[in-house]
Amino acid sequence: MLGGFGPSIAGIILLYCYLNKESRHDFWSRVINFRSISMFWCFLIFFLVPLIFGISFLLDLILNDHTAAFSMLTTFGKIPTLLISMLLIGIIAGPLSEELGWRGIALDQLREKTLSLDPP
DSSP: OGGGGHHHHHHHHHHHHHSOHHHHHHHHHHHHOGGGSOHHHHHIIIIIHHHHHHHHHHHHHHHHOOHHHHHHHHHHHHOHHHHHHHHHHHHIIIIIHHHHHIIIIIHHHHHHHHHHSOOO
């Protein structure tokens, strides 16, 4: 799991080795400032994605009669901290492990290089 943090660790190292103070401040403000996320993306993140997961779960339950999936839901109902811990692990092991490197550093550098290219 530690290897999954490679892009974020490399991104932060590159941030402090090659970028100036203003660029570093811009980077961290984009990481922390949730107000920069538009309402459209908030809707997609908090409503549409869980809705799609819920619909797919129900379709699987109806079409395949997977009672094991339903028993997982009842387990989450009995032990809600299990769901919270799974969400935290999913956030840490998923987007947090890579986003700071790929989206925070690599994408910015790629944009700068492509915008600086002269058209033929």
